[in-house]
Amino acid sequence: MSVPYAKLPLWVEYGLIPLINLVVAFLVAGLVVLIVGESPIKAATLLVQGAFGYGEGLGFTLYYATNFIFTGLAVAVAFHCGLFNIGGEGQAYIGGLGVAFACLALDGIFPWFLTFPVAVLAAAMFGAAWAFIPGYLQAKRGSHVVITTIMFNFIASSLMVYMLVEVVKPLGSMAPQTRTFLEGGQLPRLDWLLSIFGLDIGGAPFNLSFILALVAAFLVWLLIWRTRLGYEIRTMGASPTAARYAGIKEARIIIITMLISGALAGMMALNPIMGDQHRLQLDFVTGAGFVGIAVALMGRSHPVGIIPAAILFGMLYQGGAEIAFEMPQISRDMITIIQGLVILFAGALEHMFRPAITTFFATLGGAGKQSEATAAGE
């Protein structure tokens, strides 16, 4: 007995349902704020004000969003192949090594616009290499990527400590970080972009990586829905038996998908390293790899959904910082709780409201319209 299928209008599927999930998440978060003894309305105002209300806040929001677009795309590409890449965190971290090598080698010789493509390539290659091992193990040995990518996050973390302390740290320095890059290793900020709207970016590190993230989003869309490789990836993800029937090489597609996913995660490192701090530091990824999972879930693994979802999480990061600053009752951890709630409702409980909404639209739409087109589930 299959469940009868009722199709939802696109705006409901991709607009209303995520919105309802979000509203419920904020209502529950509001409750938490209330329990702590602060005004939820004031907190919400602070959140939105802090994230979008002025140039510098918006700059920070978009800076964070850039990270999440990259990691969200990385998770989404793997999702389409039926792979759950939890290793964005580690892949981005190792990607940072690529960026740092490129910048350290070239920043004194080339201007930034020549260093940049090399750094992009290096970030992608380092990230891809880190994803290759779990991909290979999944494809050839059947080791589940969820397990191996999680483990590789820890390995990446230790490896980077070693690299920063023993290899790339300048002699005589006490801090586990590289030297600061010269002009040739620094990405220009996008202050001009915000100034078009009459906003002053202030000290926000909003930089060129954002444009790269948008380009990457477009390329991912093209890959998944317009290329033969994307077709094969989607077939593999939707039905591995159908993929085998179609003569699609399972192992090859898994490895290629993980390489692409890892490359996207690795490119996230450009934003903080080349765009903001201008040096490689410990723990620069700060959870962006994991937020990428929520972003991909919320964005339905589609670039058009991932970009707004990434901006939403950027808002939570930036606006959350403002709340923590303005409301001493609400600590940084509380902000994490609110972010967790959004992830819970947008991702884990995604199907909670779906049945009710489906029924509602079914009765609204009337019976006759689609009955011909729809096979009755017996």
Place this chain on the structure above:
Amino acid sequence: MSDLAIELRGIDKSFGPVHANKNINLSVSKGTIHGIIGENGAGKSTLMSILYGFYQADEGKILVNGEEITIRDPNVAIAAGIGMVHQHFMLVDNFTVLENVMLGAEENAILNRGIVNARAELKRLEDEYALEVDPDAVIEELPVGLQQRVEILKALYRGAEILILDEPTGVLTPAEADHLFRILEQLRDQGKTIILITHKLREIMAITDEVSVMRRGEMVATRKTSETNVEELAELMVGRRVLLRVEKGPSNPSDVKLSVDGLTVRDNRGVVMVDDVSLEVRAGEIVGIAGVAGNGQSELLQAITGIRQAEKGTVLLAGQPIDVTGDADPQDLRKRGLAHVPEDRHHMGLVLSFEENENAILGYHYDEEYLNGPMLKLDAVRSHAAQSAEKYDIRPPDVRLKTANFSGGNQQKIVLAREMERDPAVLVIGQPTRGVDVGAIEFIHKRIIEMRDAGKAVLLVSVELDEIRSLSDRILVMFAGRVVGERTPEATEGELGLLMAGVEEGQEAAQ
């Protein structure tokens, strides 16, 4: 007391835009076998699910033994004396018969006393209805026919007076089906009421007292079985006259196009499923493989088509070897003219979440025709799909529609169109009409015969013996992984049935 066991009045049920049951009235007399027949999607299962409490009707009343009741969930149905035997058994494979029968009806948390009582009750049921099963046998070690008997015992154990059987013969050999019918007759004679859901007309004629026909969610007719015939029922089911017999001329076989020699294949657990099978298919003939599901037919098809690695043996496609023991590549085989309509269209032949046009190129997506470098030519893909949809009458003719939204028959046509339109030399078809409505079956059978007449070599696997007999030019019977006999299509059902049940040729002669 009413002499009606079940009465449904004005049952109405919609799932979103799908009106599955429209104002259904049904009366089932006590102590009768009542057949409900209809195509896939006619709403039979929905109706029974309402009766058994899986779904709630939007409108209408249910009367059991003359009393109106509200069946909120299966527990209410069970309490009212309704039992259900599902198409797919709901048994715990590694439990014993006794444990399965007790499951959900344990007397208390500690089982010791319950087991003793259950064993006694099971013994009583077995004696009363001649339903012998070893209560300590483990389910997975029992043949399918006995597993079904356990399902019936489960229902009786819970005090069922009314038994609903959903497509009960789908997994049985003809002999097992006959045995089931004798059990059902005996249950009826002892006063039980039986509702039999099926799409097989012959079963209805063989066993029921009354029959109700459903079509597109409506109850279109109820007849006394003795006063109707197969032709009338088929017409009622489909809504037009149907050709039940396949018209086909004599075959004209020429060169051997597919040759299998000593093929041995293991399944994922390492069990030998195909055991030293040899066969030949010539251009211009249909070779049918009969057999009860699970006797190695699936693995045979998968090995020939390069989906599953064989252990040993050789396969020649138009005289050229296929590397079945190595890494035979389905893509390469397609290029060499081997088309494959897989048994399981939901998981193998189609990607249900894809748009129809995307499925129209599955397996042929490497073809230059659809590619522009690494990019897919969406226009070419969609116009190809639209052409196939027209030629194969795939409805609705919307190539952007999600494949899951097509009916079973139309989904199968998508697969057939894709595989047949390529002008293959060899066509391997598994279960061409499983879950397909009668109207589409006629169409699909015609196409298969056309392929033969066009000089293609066709290897057909089906668990529907009627289908094998009406389409094949030669029939091979598979049992326990081996080909146990070859017959002409004139062979009787009984003869084939014995072979399918594993009775060897020598024994058969002795009988």
